[in-house]
Amino acid sequence: MAHIEALAKVVDSAAFNAKAIPQLAEKEGLSLFDAYSIQEASIRRRIARGEKHIGYKMGFTSRAKAIQMGVDDLIYGKLTDGMVVEDGGFMNVKHYVHPRVEPELALLLKRPLSGRVGMVEAYAAVEAVAPAIEIIDSRYENFKFSLIDVVADNSSSSGFVLGNWRLKPEDPSNLGMILSFDGKPVQIGSTAAVLGNPVRSLVTAARMLAERGESLEAGQIVLTGGATAAEALKPGVSVAAELEGLGRVGFTVEAA
Structure with missing residues (x-):
């Protein structure tokens, strides 16, 4: 346990101070x-x-990315209120190591969700949806890492921006997304890229958390995964x- 706490201090300090660290997995076994x-x-x-845990982000929701990393399941990270960037606000890249962004569908839960649940049950637990941008940031040197490194580093979760919450659509499985820089599209995709339907990401979150004795709670946010590169x-x-x-x-x- 002391070893785990020591490594947690390493990854937390890397995020807090925006300093790159060597990979952990191979050296630490x-x-x-x-x-x-x-x-x-x-x-x-x-x-x-003083931060508050407010939700989760799901990663490796793209089949191509999962194959690239050699995994057959998703990964998750935890969101805190200290990671929030205000919609229409500003962020400074000096507070990050390798910041990247991807567009996502965010879900707001109205009731708890835990264990093995079906698509209908999972989506029924959703109160509202919103467009979101996740700011991901691997804290590893040279942007090189393994699956285990990524998970230890809170699955690269570092920030997110939420739009206005809206009534959930009847079918969220194929909603178009455009990510733009300075008004010019740089990525175009669809929520279909998230496991065919981003609700599957929520289903997986409930299962994976239950396996570690946790559950999704009412009022929490779930970022369902990047719909583009x-x-x-x-x-x-x-x-x-x-x-x-x-x-x-x-x-x-x-x-700058």
């Missing part, structure tokens, strides 16, 4: 179970500093994501 334990311990450090950020760029029928969300990167 970590398992995936260890990686999630490090993630949990690092989030406890954030909470001890991620785009690297640079100072001065204005970022926006538009989600079909649900509006847009955006922010500006502060100039």
Whole structure:
């Protein structure tokens, strides 16, 4: 346990200070179970500093990305209120190591969800949806990492921007998405890229969390996964994501 806490301090300090660190997995001989334990311990450090756990993000929701990383399941990270970037606000790349963004569908839960649930039950637990942009940031040197490294590093979760909450559509499985930099599209995709339907991401979140004795709670946010490839950020760029029928969300990167 002391070893897990020590490694949690390493990854938490890397995120807090925006400093790259060497990969952990190979040197430390970590398992995936260890990686999630490090993630949990690092989030406890954030909470001890006054942040509040408000939800989860799902990763490797793209089949191509999962194959690339050699995994057959999704991964998750935890969201805190300290990661929120205001819609229409600003962020500074100096607070990140390798910041990238991807457009997503965010879900707001109105009741708890745990264990093995079906698609209908999972979507019935959703109160509202919103367009979102996740800011992902691997804290590893040279942007090189393994699956276990990623999970230990809170699955690269570092920030997110939420648009206005709206009534959930009857079918969220194929909503068009456009990610733009300075008004010019840089990525175009669909929620269909998220496991064919982003509700499957929610179903998986409920199952995976239950396996570690946790559950999704009412009022929590779930970022269902990137619908396009991620785009690297640079100072001065204005970022926006538009989600079909649900509006847009955006922010500006502060100039250097």
